Amino acid sequence: MNLKNNTILITGGTSGFGLEFTKQLLDLGNTVIVTGRNQDKLDQTKKQFPKVNIFQSDVSDPKAIKELFQKVVTQFPNLNMLINNAGEMRKINLHDTSIDLENITKEIDINLSGPIRMIQQFLPHLKKQKNGAIMNVTSGLALIPFPISPIYGATKSGLRSYTKSLRVQLKNTNIKVFELVAPAAKTPLNDKFANDVDPKSLMEADKLVTIAIKGLENDKLEIYPGIANVLKIMSRLAPAFFLKQLSKPVDKMLNS
Numbered sequence: 001m002n003l004k005n006n007t008i009l010i011t012g013g014t015s016g017f018g019l020e021f022t023k024q025l026l027d028l029g030n031t032v033i034v035t036g037r038n039q040d041k042l043d044q045t046k047k048q049f050p051k052v053n054i055f056q057s058d059v060s061d062p063k064a065i066k067e068l069f070q071k072v073v074t075q076f077p078n079l080n081m082l083i084n085n086a087g088e089m090r091k092i093n094l095h096d097t098s099i100d101l102e103n104i105t106k107e108i109d110i111n112l113s114g115p116i117r118m119i120q121q122f123l124p125h126l127k128k129q130k131n132g133a134i135m136n137v138t139s140g141l142a143l144i145p146f147p148i149s150p151i152y153g154a155t156k157s158g159l160r161s162y163t164k165s166l167r168v169q170l171k172n173t174n175i176k177v178f179e180l181v182a183p184a185a186k187t188p189l190n191d192k193f194a195n196d197v198d199p200k201s202l203m204e205a206d207k208l209v210t211i212a213i214k215g216l217e218n219d220k221l222e223i224y225p226g227i228a229n230v231l232k233i234m235s236r237l238a239p240a241f242f243l244k245q246l247s248k249p250v251d252k253m254l255n256s
């Protein structure tokens with residue numbers, strides 16, 4: 001797809017990949033709209049990139065999605081691309097009885113229900129555009145579980161499955177459906193995992209986003225930057241070995 005002169009909505013555009021997408025997509029001459037929950041982070045983003053358009057909105061709240069839709073399509077009727085990027089990843093010990101039933105599914109509400117609801121809400125509008133596009137940000141952990149983050153992996157596998165079905169159902173429309181299978185990268189999301197992930201294995205967010213943008217420009221529907229390519233192959237060739245490697249931090253968690 002041509003990545004110039006689009007109107008692009010990015011959920012979670014105030015940090016990490018979302019912030020980097022904002023920078024690079026603005027540089028290419030697109031209109032960029034970003035969301036996030038924290039107004040201070042939105043204001044900082046606006047200060048850093050005065051051309052960006054900001055909306056406070058929580059992707060885990062269906063009512064907020066409806067309100068966001070009304071505001072965005074009224075102000076930006078040419079909106080033609082949605083990047084479902086907002087996400088959260090927590091370390092969760094499933095033995096911890098203090099986690100209540102609402103809290104345990106927080107990642108599902110944000111990482112899985114969020115994109116599904118955003119697409120359901122924005123799809124009729126995107127279908128009217130000449131060049132529509134949706135990109136869902138999944139993860140290498142959609143391919144192999146990371147057992148200290150059991151809910152996160154489940155959401156990303158689920159989002160990957162949904163994305164494939166969506167692509168098939170939209171085959172007769174003008175909407176291209178992309179999946180960014182992101183590897184571990186240097187963003188605030190990984191701060192909580194400093195003792196569990198080798199910092200040398202983390203990809204730079206700007207590099208990752210540049211590869212993602214090249215992938216979009218070349219109509220690569222599944223984009224695997226950096227080590228995500230290796231994970232894709234190894235998850236098929238040696239899934240048990242890789243699960244064992246990614247299971248190593250569990251012992252520390254169970255003993256803490």
Ligand SMILES: NC(=O)c1ccc[n+]([C@@H]2O[C@H](COP(=O)([O-])OP(=O)(O)OC[C@H]3O[C@@H](n4cnc5c(N)ncnc54)[C@H](OP(=O)(O)O)[C@@H]3O)[C@@H](O)[C@H]2O)c1
Nearest residue numbers: 012014016017037038058059086087139182184185187189
């Ligand atoms: N970093 C990695 O290693 C990695 C690897 C693979 C995939 N990913 C995926 O890449 C995406 C971006 O991650 P990141 O590393 O860039 O994370 P990040 O730096 O923590 O940024 C997350 C962004 O999402 C927003 N957000 C979180 N919950 C939200 C909600 N309920 N509603 C709206 N916005 C929300 C945050 O803003 P507020 O807190 O203000 O809402 C922030 O702007 C996520 O889907 C993540 O799962 C990351």
